[in-house]
Amino acid sequence: MHTDPDVASVALLIGDPTRAAMLAALLGGQALPAGELAACAQISPQTASTHLAKLVGGGLLTMTTTGRHRYYRLKSPEVGAAWEALARIAPRARVRSLRASEEARALRFARTCYDHLAGVVGVAITQAMLNKQLLTADAQTYHVTEAGTLWCAGWGIDLGQLRQSRRHFATPCLDWSERHPHLAGALGAAVAQKLFERGWIVRVSSSRAVCLTAPGREGLRRELNINSLQ
Amino acid sequence: MHTDPDVASVALLIGDPTRAAMLAALLGGQALPAGELAACAQISPQTASTHLAKLVGGGLLTMTTTGRHRYYRLKSPEVGAAWEALARIAPRARVRSLRASEEARALRFARTCYDHLAGVVGVAITQAMLNKQLLTADAQTYHVTEAGTLWCAGWGIDLGQLRQSRRHFATPCLDWSERHPHLAGALGAAVAQKLFERGWIVRVSSSRAVCLTAPGREGLRRELNINSLQ
DNA sequence: CGCACACTTCGATAAGGAACGAAGCATTGT
DNA sequence: ACAATGCTTCGTTCCTTATCGAAGTGTGCG
Structure with missing residues (x-):
């Protein structure tokens, strides 16, 4: 009408x-x-x-x-x-209880997005990988450099296998809370998996939030020059 | 927070x-x-x-x-x-039938918005009144000039009475279809009423659309230099 | 004061749509 | 061929909300 x-x-x-x-x-x-x-x-x-x-x-x-x-x-x-x-x-989502506020803070700091890492930590890692020229970015995808290939090998990530998978290899995913892209796709998932395996991050029960451990904080500082995490 | x-x-x-x-x-x-x-x-x-x-x-x-x-x-x-x-x-109107399409076209051309006139005709009349300096506009309201007061008198519109009413006197109302403002408020209603009385526009049954008559088209051309209506 | 007017709140009704379990279709892998 | 995966469709349940009648609050006017 x-x-x-x-x-x-x-x-x-x-x-x-x-x-x-x-x-x-x-x-x-x-x-x-x-x-x-x-x-x-x-x-x-x-x-x-x-x-x-x-x-x-x-x-x-x-x-x-x-x-x-x-x-x-x-x-x-x-x-x-x-x-x-x-x-x-839009209104900033209101925080009801202290508990909810803590949970929201934790979620904003580090969480899983499907099977890769998002939040402050996810964005920081992605940014660090770009800074160290392990990755280069264009609008649609990330590319792994020679240095990045070496770095992945050191972490036990088999890039050849990742590329064979049906998934997109390495795409940017825009972060809700940070308004910056973070690493998603097969490579993003592989990196997150290795972080879990090393105990640098651990899942928090019944939530998408993940917790950055002390070894994790130290490790990220040492390996990726990330000093800004709390 | x-x-x-x-x-x-x-x-x-x-x-x-x-x-x-x-x-x-x-x-x-x-x-x-x-x-x-x-x-x-x-x-x-x-x-x-x-x-x-x-x-x-x-x-x-x-x-x-x-x-x-x-x-x-x-x-x-x-x-x-x-x-x-x-x-x-947003999708433009989904037009199902030829009949609906005709109706949509008629609505876009001239329709009532509350009790004043909108659509191509409503915008054209407003623009013509501005061109002829019967009105001046600022962001919030229209003002009637001396020439406008005379013009209204010639049309039998009692501005003093309109100003007494509790309604806003002459506000711009942004036209959905034309993306231009048209004359609303008490004055807009009065002008529309006079156009109906003279038979320049007539209501179309069961619709907000109004039809511009041949005398109306001729009258608008003569009195307001509006030549663009079909 | 009484009445008309502009607007809001309350209560009941009815329609819309978001969610998931179960089942179906298509593709891939063994 | 068979199973697993990724996604969609169907049917049901449940909750949200748009709507209007009726009644209430507050303002202006004679």
Whole structure:
């Protein structure tokens, strides 16, 4: 009936916390598979599927099929601009209890995003790897340098195997809390896994938050010159 | 103690057609009373009241009380910017049938907005009155010049009476379809009424659309130098 | 004072949609 | 061929919320 732009319908699409979280994860412009988006938003694959269908139907996302994976990405930069315009007038989420506040702080500091690392720590590690020229970045992906290949070998990360996997190899994922990209994709997952194996980070029960241990803090300082973590 | 911006909550606020319509009516930055906003959105005063309370609570609008009227306006220009960012990615009207398409075109061309005139014709008349220096505009309101006072007298519009009414006298109302302001408030209503009385425009049954008659087209050309209407 | 008006609050109703379990489809790997 | 994986569709449950009638608060006017 209305000939005017149907602002309400788009806003309604973004107005669900789950869908807003998915869009936030895609803000960097990369493509992410449905499963990864489901994990980011902390919901079941079925629910994620219906949300993603709505976002595609509403013209906010596009989907490309690759094998049995379906990759979603923002349809246009304008979608990201709209999200950010909303963020500018959005209230900062209110903190109810001291307990919730502590949990929010922990989550902001270090958490898993699917199977890689996000939060202050995730961003710091990514930035350090760029500073040390282990990685170089372009808009869509990270590239591993010669130095980076050596570094990965030293950590027991088999880049050849990672490249063979169906997943994207090393994509940036824009961090909610930090507004900076962090390392995602197969390489991001492998790095996180090694950090767990070495005991530098440990999972916190019933939460996506992870805890940076004392050896971890020391190790990151020594190996990646990261001094800024608390 | 800030956490992530709660984008979903704002988007949810804008994501109701009624509230989106209210925001659209306020895009120009002027203040409008609750009743006028209810009429714009075509809902009852009770419903409007609950919606306005939510918009104020969500930080999108501010309210000032004047006598028994309550005037609402956008809390900040950023709110308008967010609305427009959404409009940029919003679908234009999905046109199902030829009939619906014709109706949409008619609505875009000329329609009532509350009791004044919107659409291409509404914007053209407002622009013509500015061109002929019958009106001058500032950000919040229109002012009637000496020439404008004479012109109104010639049309049988009693400005003194209009100014006495509790309504805003002459406010700009941003047009959804044209993205230009048109004349609203008591004067806008009076002008529309006179156009109806002269038979220059006639109502189309069961629609907000109005039809510009042949005498109307000729009259607007003669009296206001409007030549651009079809 | 009494009445009209502008707006809000309360209560009940009805519609919409978000969530997940179960099952289905397609692709990949053995 | 069979199983595992990634994702979607279907059906059900449950909660949220938009809406309006009725009643209440406060203002202005004669």
